[in-house]
Amino acid sequence: MIPQLDIQNLRPATYFVPSVSTTLGLKDYMGAIKVRWGFGRNNYKVKPGLYKVGKPKSESDVFVSANYKLSFDSLRKNLANIDAWLLVIDTKGVNVWCSAGKKTFSAKNIVKSIKETSLEGIVKHRKIILPQLSAPGVAAPEVKEQSGFRVIYGPVRAKDIKPFIDAGYKATPQMRKVTFPLGERAKLIPVDLMYGKYKLLIALALVFLISGLDRTGFLFSKMISTSSFPISNVLGGYLAGIVITPLMLPYIPFRTFSLKGATMGILLTIVLMQIFKVTNLEIVGMGFISIAISSFVAMNFTGSSTYTSLSGVLKEMKWAVPFQISFVVIGIVLFIVSKLI
Amino acid sequence: MQYLKNVVTLKLDQHKCKGCTMCTNVCPHEVFSMIDKKAIINKKDLCMECGACEMNCPEGAIKVRSGVGCAAGIINGIFRGTEASCDCSISKSDCC
Numbered sequence: 001m002i003p004q005l006d007i008q009n010l011r012p013a014t015y016f017v018p019s020v021s022t023t024l025g026l027k028d029y030m031g032a033i034k035v036r037w038g039f040g041r042n043n044y045k046v047k048p049g050l051y052k053v054g055k056p057k058s059e060s061d062v063f064v065s066a067n068y069k070l071s072f073d074s075l076r077k078n079l080a081n082i083d084a085w086l087l088v089i090d091t092k093g094v095n096v097w098c099s100a101g102k103k104t105f106s107a108k109n110i111v112k113s114i115k116e117t118s119l120e121g122i123v124k125h126r127k128i129i130l131p132q133l134s135a136p137g138v139a140a141p142e143v144k145e146q147s148g149f150r151v152i153y154g155p156v157r158a159k160d161i162k163p164f165i166d167a168g169y170k171a172t173p174q175m176r177k178v179t180f181p182l183g184e185r186a187k188l189i190p191v192d193l194m195y196g197k198y199k200l201l202i203a204l205a206l207v208f209l210i211s212g213l214d215r216t217g218f219l220f221s222k223m224i225s226t227s228s229f230p231i232s233n234v235l236g237g238y239l240a241g242i243v244i245t246p247l248m249l250p251y252i253p254f255r256t257f258s259l260k261g262a263t264m265g266i267l268l269t270i271v272l273m274q275i276f277k278v279t280n281l282e283i284v285g286m287g288f289i290s291i292a293i294s295s296f297v298a299m300n301f302t303g304s305s306t307y308t309s310l311s312g313v314l315k316e317m318k319w320a321v322p323f324q325i326s327f328v329v330i331g332i333v334l335f336i337v338s339k340l341i
Numbered sequence: 342m343q344y345l346k347n348v349v350t351l352k353l354d355q356h357k358c359k360g361c362t363m364c365t366n367v368c369p370h371e372v373f374s375m376i377d378k379k380a381i382i383n384k385k386d387l388c389m390e391c392g393a394c395e396m397n398c399p400e401g402a403i404k405v406r407s408g409v410g411c412a413a414g415i416i417n418g419i420f421r422g423t424e425a426s427c428d429c430s431i432s433k434s435d436c437c
Binding site: 100101132133135136137138139140141153156171173176177178180249250255256257299300302303304305306307308309310311312313314315316317 | 342343344345346348349350363365366367368369370371387388389390391392393396397399406407408409410411412413414415
């Protein structure tokens with residue numbers, strides 16, 4: 001008779017699995033706010049490896065996550081009163097969905113982590129639970145083939161994990177569906193807002209300088225006294241595209257993001273022409289510019305949205321980018337002319 | 342919310358489908374349904390071409406040109422001469 005090997009005891013004595021709490025502290029919340037504004041976002045990482053939540057045993061579930069700390073935090077926060085293993089794979093500090101798109105959340109990386117943590121010696125069962133949104137990067141059949149572990153796709157949102165387990169590891173159609181409610185759209189705004197800050201400053205400086213142009217040359221006093229209208233347009237166009245459009249997304253007509261942004265740009269132009277007393281030529285010129293800016297930055301929100309396809313964005317860009325560039329050129333020309341006549 | 346119509350590249354070869362329901366599990370937009378133990382593409386225009394179904398179909402019955410539906414990523418790709426990618430490389434502070 002072959003003696004039963006106790007794999008548990010074969011593990012090196014130094015192998016230690018750290019425990020993590022399921023409650024987030026002040027530091028976690030502050031960290032989340034910081035990265036939501038784009039600060040240190042590329043270095044908000046958790047060390048890849050195996051972690052414990054509660055007092056997991058060899059039959060407890062294994063949840064796999066990315067090593068972006070926001071992903072890790074949202075998972076552990078939703079595992080209160082559950083004994084489980086967390087397998088954090090190295091996604092270079094990128095969240096689940098994006099790293100799946102970049103193929104760092106992949107079968108290869110999962111298998112590597114399973115081997116490195118000797119998971120097969122720690123748990124008796126052979127299944128791992130992955131977030132559903134990792135699926136674009138993970139070929140489940142490959143994981144099974146190369147590690148023996150069967151992949152179960154959990155719900156999209158970590159908050160559904162408990163109901164998912166209670167239902168016998170079955171997700172309802174609602175748990176499988178990605179939505180894009182106001183709160184989630186709002187969370188994405190700060191990062192996008194900070195993203196274009198240097199380009200925005202350059203545009204602001206440019207219209208500020210043009211404001212001083214005059215038939216007689218360049219007047220410093222004219223630049224100071226008349227620059228508030230063009231600055232409001234550029235800044236307003238940016239905010240209309242990056243703040244207002246995402247917030248109002250489902251209520252703005254048109255399917256393309258560039259037209260949604262342009263619509264908000266037009267509304268902005270109408271508002272600003274009520275406030276400022278300037279020539280019609282300048283209104284039209286700056287209108288073209290703010291509509292183009294709003295359209296362009298709104299178009300970039302396709303990357304943050306949860307429902308746009310590559311084919312769709314390519315189709316949209318084919319006509320939207322030429323339209324945005326020509327609007328900017330026409331706008332600058334009209335604006336300069338308005339200063340010279 | 343729905344994006345553009347009739348642009349999606351998703352294709353399903355029903356003859357290869359063995360009815361494992363994996364595509365209905367991984368799709369974030371309920372594009373697939375099961376009829377008579379075979380998958381069908383039910384709401385094609387909702388597809389965002391993430392590629393999860395193709396990646397996880399054990400029969401290789403699904404094909405889709407997947408990639409990031411992200412204008413900034415496409416522009417990055419054009420400038421770098423690479424595929425569209427919202428690349429969060431360490432030197433840059435942006436990401437999809």
